[in-house]
Amino acid sequence: MSYSVPPESISPLLYQRANPREPHGDETEPPEAADRLLHAMMASATGGVAPTSLALAATDWLMHLAMSPAKWQQLVQKAYRKNMRWFSYASQAGFGAPCEACIEPLAQDQRFRSPAWQIWPYNLMQQAFLLNQQWWHNVTTGIDGVTRHHEQVVSFAARQLLDMASPLNFVATNPDVSAAAWREGGANFLRGALNFAEDLQRAATGQPPAGTEQFRPGHEVAVTPGKVIFRNHLIEVIQYDPATPTVHAEPVLIVPAWIMKYYILDLSPHNSLVRHLVGREHTVFMISWHNPTAADSELGMDDYVRDGVMAAIDVVSERVQGQRINAVGYCLGGTLLAITAAALADSGREQLNSLTLLAAQTDFSEAGELMLFIDEGQIDWLEDLMWQQGYLDNRQMAGAFKLLRSNDLVWSVAVNQYLLGRRAPMTDLMAWNADATRMPRRMHSDYLRHLFLNNDLFSGRYRFDGDPIALSDIGKPLFAVATMRDHVSPWRSVHKIHLVPNCDITFVLTSGGHNAGIVSEPGHPGRSFYIANRPQGELYLDPDTWVAAAEQRVGSWWPAWLTWLDQMSVSGMVAARAVEEGLGAAPGNYVLER
Numbered sequence: 342m343s344y345s346v347p348p349e350s351i352s353p354l355l356y357q358r359a360n361p362r363e364p365h366g367d368e369t370e371p372p373e374a375a376d377r378l379l380h381a382m383m384a385s386a387t388g389g390v391a392p393t394s395l396a397l398a399a400t401d402w403l404m405h406l407a408m409s410p411a412k413w414q415q416l417v418q419k420a421y422r423k424n425m426r427w428f429s430y431a432s433q434a435g436f437g438a439p440c441e442a443c444i445e446p447l448a449q450d451q452r453f454r455s456p457a458w459q460i461w462p463y464n465l466m467q468q469a470f471l472l473n474q475q476w477w478h479n480v481t482t483g484i485d486g487v488t489r490h491h492e493q494v495v496s497f498a499a500r501q502l503l504d505m506a507s508p509l510n511f512v513a514t515n516p517d518v519s520a521a522a523w524r525e526g527g528a529n530f531l532r533g534a535l536n537f538a539e540d541l542q543r544a545a546t547g548q549p550p551a552g553t554e555q556f557r558p559g560h561e562v563a564v565t566p567g568k569v570i571f572r573n574h575l576i577e578v579i580q581y582d583p584a585t586p587t588v589h590a591e592p593v594l595i596v597p598a599w600i601m602k603y604y605i606l607d608l609s610p611h612n613s614l615v616r617h618l619v620g621r622e623h624t625v626f627m628i629s630w631h632n633p634t635a636a637d638s639e640l641g642m643d644d645y646v647r648d649g650v651m652a653a654i655d656v657v658s659e660r661v662q663g664q665r666i667n668a669v670g671y672c673l674g675g676t677l678l679a680i681t682a683a684a685l686a687d688s689g690r691e692q693l694n695s696l697t698l699l700a701a702q703t704d705f706s707e708a709g710e711l712m713l714f715i716d717e718g719q720i721d722w723l724e725d726l727m728w729q730q731g732y733l734d735n736r737q738m739a740g741a742f743k744l745l746r747s748n749d750l751v752w753s754v755a756v757n758q759y760l761l762g763r764r765a766p767m768t769d770l771m772a773w774n775a776d777a778t779r780m781p782r783r784m785h786s787d788y789l790r791h792l793f794l795n796n797d798l799f800s801g802r803y804r805f806d807g808d809p810i811a812l813s814d815i816g817k818p819l820f821a822v823a824t825m826r827d828h829v830s831p832w833r834s835v836h837k838i839h840l841v842p843n844c845d846i847t848f849v850l851t852s853g854g855h856n857a858g859i860v861s862e863p864g865h866p867g868r869s870f871y872i873a874n875r876p877q878g879e880l881y882l883d884p885d886t887w888v889a890a891a892e893q894r895v896g897s898w899w900p901a902w903l904t905w906l907d908q909m910s911v912s913g914m915v916a917a918r919a920v921e922e923g924l925g926a927a928p929g930n931y932v933l934e935r
Contacts, residue, residue: 391719398494405486412484419479423472431465444471449826452509452753457516466508474503490716497713510752518760532762540758549775552767556609558776559928562769563604565616568923569629569930571656575640575648577629577929578656583917584619590912591694592624592661596650598672599630599784602776602932605856606671608769612862614899621903624661624918628653628674632934633781642680642787646805650681654692661918665694667909671859672830673788675701679812680798684805686814695909697820697902699859700830703812703838704799705792709831715793724786770856799837813843820905822849822898824858833884839875847874847905850888851898863897870898 406412426443433440442464446453453467481496508514512522521529539551556562567581595615597603607615607627618625628649633640657666670678675698682693702708708715757763797803801811823832832850839846851858851870861868871891875882882890894901 390714391721391723394716394719395494395498398491398498401487401491402481402484402495405484406480408486409484416476416480419476423476427465427469427472430468434461434464437461443468444475446471452507455517457520460516463508463514463516466514470503470506470508474500477503490712493710494713497710504752507752509756512760515756515760518756521761529760529762533759536758536762536764549772550767551764553772553775555767556769556772558602558604558932559926562609562773563607563928563932564610565607565613565619565927567625567627567927568920569925569927570660570920570923571653572924572930573648573652574637575631575644576653577631577924577931578653579627579629579927579929580660580920580923581615581619581625581627581927582920583624584616585622586917587914588622588624588917589907589910590661590915591664591667591910592626592657593618593667593669593906594626594628594653594657596628596653596668596670596674596678597630598674599645599649599677599778600673600780601778602773603627603629604928604932605770605773605860607928608773608860612769612860612865614860614862617862617899618903622914623906626653626657626660629929629931630778631931632778634779638782640781641783642677642791643806645677645784646681646684650677651685654681654685658692664912666692667695667697667906668693669697669699670701671699672701672855675699676703676788676792676798679703679815680803680805680810682815682817683810683812686816687805687808687810693817695818695820695906696815697822697906698835698838699822700824700827700835700855701821702830702834704834704840705796706799707831707834707837708793709828709834711829712793715789717794720786720789720794723789724782770860774856799840812841815841816843818845818847818909820847820849820902822851822859822902824851824853824855826853827855827858829855836884836887839881839887843877845874845877847872848887848891849898849901850891861897861899863899865897868897869893869895870901872898872901 423443430440430443453471457463458467477499478496481499482492484492487495512518518529542548543550565581567579569577570580571578595603595606597606607613610616615625615627630649631637654666654668658664668678668682670676678696679698679701682696685692705712754765757765791797791803795802799812801809803810819838821835821838823830823835825832827835836848836850839848849870849872851861852868853859853861871888871893873887873891
């Protein structure tokens with residue numbers, strides 16, 4: 342049973358600290374409105390990055406470095422040793438003598454894998470760059486007194502500046518570009534210039550990247566047959582047509598992330614999770630989120646729970662009466678589903694049968710490099726930007742996500758498209774990723790503050806409709822999937838669901854990243870995963886111990902999950918449920934909103 346304390350009984354100072362930026366609306370005082378307008382204009386110019394946060398991190402680092410003479414000595418010694426190693430390598434490599442590299446790139450760094458980088462003088466350039474990169478990592482880390490967050494910000498900023506100066510990015514120092522120019526008589530530069538002009542024109546007119554027109558929702562992607570059976574101001578609920586004469590009695594409801602379109606889980610027919618479920622005798626429902634505008638700026642997290650997930654659960658319960666729901670949540674949709682499940686348990690509503698969380702975090706204390714962009718100053722900056730617009734455009738967040746993998750998503754792409762003149766073929770997943778959405782001001786502020794910044798959900802401080810909820814109240818069997826190369830939901834963070842003791846947990850760690858690891862259909866080459874079940878009441882295993890003990894399997898994790906779903910479906914098989922009435926054919930209207 343949950344008990345709430347009336348806000349008026351709390352000390353005004355404590356209440357203000359707990360709720361630092363209450364919505365202002367029309368009550369914003371003129372001086373503060375002027376400040377917020379200035380901040381919003383500056384945030385638009387900086388891509389939403391707060392210069393105050395960067396300045397504080399740099400000051401913290403510089404002042405502590407200035408007072409660390411032993412660190413200076415260590416850095417000078419490291420610089421001397423690295424220079425000597427490079428000069429020794431250069432003297433041998435210059436005469437063609439076989440010699441061992443000074444330094445090897447990190448496993449995830451693919452920039453210098455081409456054989457041309459091992460030929461003089463390019464081998465000297467890449468070795469000098471890697472040694473320099475390693476030295477700057479030593480400069481920006483390991484300084485006593487610097488806060489962990491500031492250290493991470495400074496190290497990240499230094500890495501971005503170094504990546505800009507990589508020899509990969511310049512014609513004269515990139516052997517592959519030089520070879521292509523010689524081989525093609527400069528035609529690669531002409532193609533690159535045309536590519537650059539086209540990209541500029543598309544960006545200026547708000548068009549998606551070239552090639553996305555090959556993957557249109559309802560035509561090439563999101564084509565699993567179904568009907569929209571419910572629509573409110575926030576969601577459409579799609580029910581998919583059955584593909585088998587009988588189905589499991591318990592239906593499946595999928596809650597996608599609200600920051601992107603739902604059809605990542607219904608891409609092309611060969612890799613559609615929805616089509617796979619329907620073909621394996623499941624009745625499937627999907628939430629499709631409305632793409633908010635400035636008129637929706639006051640929609641908050643409570644609205645997304647109540648009028649989003651809870652509304653969809655009520656619709657499914659009405660359509661499939663007498664059966665509990667196997668609910669699935671992806672990314673932040675999984676976090677929202679966990680909040681909803683806890684709220685339902687708190688109110689005594691027994692509508693859920695099981696939960697599946699796909700690349701979804703419930704604890705945000707170690708949310709990876711995305712936390713570099715989340716502190717009090719940064720969120721305040723974004724709130725002022727959203728105060729002016731009424732929402733945050735996903736394109737305004739895209740830059741931050743790209744910087745997390747700048748080598749792969751920025752510089753390597755620029756080299757291939759503009760220096761080598763090669764367009765990577767568009768894929769359904771890339772086209773989906775470019776189909777950006779917006780986020781209402783209040784909701785975005787709610788989840789940044791209450792989830793990322795304060796970690797209220799995992800700490801038991803999160804409130805729905807004013808009442809505190811606890812994840813430990815859920816008590817439903819849970820299947821959680823994390824991906825090995827996830828920059829959005831790091832797998833060790835996702836693994837913390839094991840600290841919620843009141844349920845049976847099957848946990849999967851699959852190869853791939855945040856999106857490609859989930860869209861991992863059977864037959865997809867190179868896939869593998871770890872899997873283990875922790876029955877309710879068993880002791881906790883830390884992530885490394887868990888991996889060592891888990892069973893490793895080759896292939897897609899989808900069949901393992903379907904086996905688990907079959908085990909959760911205890912009411913047997915029933916005749917397939919035809920979708921006789923609806924508000925229109927899938928994929929509906931909301932997915933087409935721009």
